[in-house]
Amino acid sequence: MSINSEQKFEEYAKQLTNVYRETYDKCYIYVASHCNLREEFELTMNDVVDLLLSAQENSSPIEKIIGDDIEEFCKNIIKGNRLSFARRSKIFIRGFLSVVIVCLIFEIVDLVMFYIEPTGANPWTQSTSISGVICGLIPCLLLTTVYDFVVRILIKKTKWFRRKQYIACGLILIGICLVSAILIAIYFDINIVIPRFVAISIEVLYIIVYFIMKKFSDKDLQKQGETSKRKSRKIYCDPKVKNEIIDVYCKNYEKDCKKREKKGQPILSVNEWCREYIRREKKGFVIYSIVAICISVASITYTAIGNAFLDTIIFGLVILALVGGISAFVIRSDFISKNILTEIMEGKIDFLDDEVDSLNNNDEEVE
Amino acid sequence: MDSSQLLKGILEGCVLSVISRGETYGYEIITKLDEYGMEDIQQGSLYPVLTRLEKKGSIKCRKAPSPLGPIRKYYSLTQKGFEELQSFIQSYKKMTDIVDNILESEDKK
Numbered sequence: 001m002s003i004n005s006e007q008k009f010e011e012y013a014k015q016l017t018n019v020y021r022e023t024y025d026k027c028y029i030y031v032a033s034h035c036n037l038r039e040e041f042e043l044t045m046n047d048v049v050d051l052l053l054s055a056q057e058n059s060s061p062i063e064k065i066i067g068d069d070i071e072e073f074c075k076n077i078i079k080g081n082r083l084s085f086a087r088r089s090k091i092f093i094r095g096f097l098s099v100v101i102v103c104l105i106f107e108i109v110d111l112v113m114f115y116i117e118p119t120g121a122n123p124w125t126q127s128t129s130i131s132g133v134i135c136g137l138i139p140c141l142l143l144t145t146v147y148d149f150v151v152r153i154l155i156k157k158t159k160w161f162r163r164k165q166y167i168a169c170g171l172i173l174i175g176i177c178l179v180s181a182i183l184i185a186i187y188f189d190i191n192i193v194i195p196r197f198v199a200i201s202i203e204v205l206y207i208i209v210y211f212i213m214k215k216f217s218d219k220d221l222q223k224q225g226e227t228s229k230r231k232s233r234k235i236y237c238d239p240k241v242k243n244e245i246i247d248v249y250c251k252n253y254e255k256d257c258k259k260r261e262k263k264g265q266p267i268l269s270v271n272e273w274c275r276e277y278i279r280r281e282k283k284g285f286v287i288y289s290i291v292a293i294c295i296s297v298a299s300i301t302y303t304a305i306g307n308a309f310l311d312t313i314i315f316g317l318v319i320l321a322l323v324g325g326i327s328a329f330v331i332r333s334d335f336i337s338k339n340i341l342t343e344i345m346e347g348k349i350d351f352l353d354d355e356v357d358s359l360n361n362n363d364e365e366v367e
Numbered sequence: 368m369d370s371s372q373l374l375k376g377i378l379e380g381c382v383l384s385v386i387s388r389g390e391t392y393g394y395e396i397i398t399k400l401d402e403y404g405m406e407d408i409q410q411g412s413l414y415p416v417l418t419r420l421e422k423k424g425s426i427k428c429r430k431a432p433s434p435l436g437p438i439r440k441y442y443s444l445t446q447k448g449f450e451e452l453q454s455f456i457q458s459y460k461k462m463t464d465i466v467d468n469i470l471e472s473e474d475k476k
Contacts, residue, residue: 009437011436012435012436012437015435015436046437046438047393047440049437050392050393050394050433050435050437050438050439051393051394053433053435053436053437054394054433054435055394057435058398060398064397064401065394065397067412076412076414076415077414079414079415079418080414080415080417080418
């Protein structure tokens with residue numbers, strides 16, 4: 001059974017051995033400490049892995065590919081993968097987008113509460129605290145910048161340090177960020193307040209700027225002959241899991257063939273069986289959606305009767321988060337399953353076991 | 368004289384020439400240049416050249432999975448690149464003729 005799955009560069013890097021693996025590790029550290037954006041880092045490392053794999057395949061000496069100065073090689077390869085200003089801005093803005101959206105939702109809920117239970121004050125000009133955001137952002141931004149700076153100096157001074165140390169340092173940094181945010185909030189008694197309309201305007205503006213940058217970024221991608229990540233997104237499935245799913249499908253198909261044979265019904269071809277399977281899964285998904293919507297609406301309505309508005313909102317959000325999480329899992333599984341079945345139909349996966357194959361052939365001979 | 372300085376000037380034209388023979392990728396370009404005797408060129412020095420050519424619009428890049436797995440950048444020549452290559456060939460021939468003449472006349476003296 002063979003699969004043709006889309007893997008990340010780290011998966012492919014496992015094929016590297018000896019000096020090629022050592023070079024990969026060195027490049028990994030250097031690139032990781034010099035690329036601030038994950039996308040840029042992945043693009044660069046993908047090039048490095050492709051190059052090293054090709055060199056390994058042809059047994060080319062590493063010096064022939066990298067040269068004498070590995071630092072210079074990394075610098076050049078990073079330069080070749082620099083993202084455009086629009087793409088960099090979009091990624092940076094996206095980093096805080098979820099925080100901004102959550103803040104905006106809270107502001108809107110707060111605003112609605114004012115209109116439901118009026119206090120006499122103008123809800124738009126009332127003060128709103130942004131201390132939490134500031135307390136969290138300051139240590140994160142400061143410490144990550146300092147960390148980046150320190151790592152770069154370390155690489156220059158000690159030439160290279162191991163990947164495990166690099167990851168351990170990163171984990172320590174996350175811990176320090178969390179502790180500092182809590183300490184700042186407790187000891188410095190920061191209380192920054194701004195009028196609500198200002199907070200909402202900033203948040204809305206932030207979201208608008210994100211979409212403008214996204215548009216420019218997508219244009220850049222189109223120029224480079226790529227599609228935007230969302231459009232070209234393929235759900236990643238671990239090869240081992242994928243193989244197990246294929247095994248299950250194979251067994252199911254085998255069972256179905258035997259069952260039909262016993263009943264004297266015509267055996268379905270692989271493509272017919274896959275189409276039937278997709279149709280059944282679609283039906284199952286529709287039933288799941290109806291059940292999920294009914295349960296959510298019923299439980300929220302039940303809570304709304306005889307409970308405070310805020311309690312209903314909180315309960316509703318919890319229910320939505322739960323159902324959303326389960327739905328995301330169901331949709332993901334559905335996508336993976338559909339992709340595998342499509343690949344089987346296109347002949348990209350060697351699906352049939354010899355036993356089933358012979359069963360099919362027998363059937364054809366009988367016909 | 369350091370031959371690497373001389374190489375730098377003509378590397379762009381050589382890379383364009385290699386790409387003009389058909390869609391290719393970084394490692395293959397290096398291997399071909401090496402076969403022709405350009406042993407001093409490594410991937411590190413090739414990358415800036417490829418980026419420069421791509422930004423100028425002389426070559427275009429297509430990303431596709433390589434036979435070994437990872438996504439690979441495949442380069443091909445654009446119309447502008449083809450014109451640039453023709454212009455490079457003319458200028459290079461003219462320049463080598465001039466240099467040859469100078470060196471030959473100096474030898475005769």
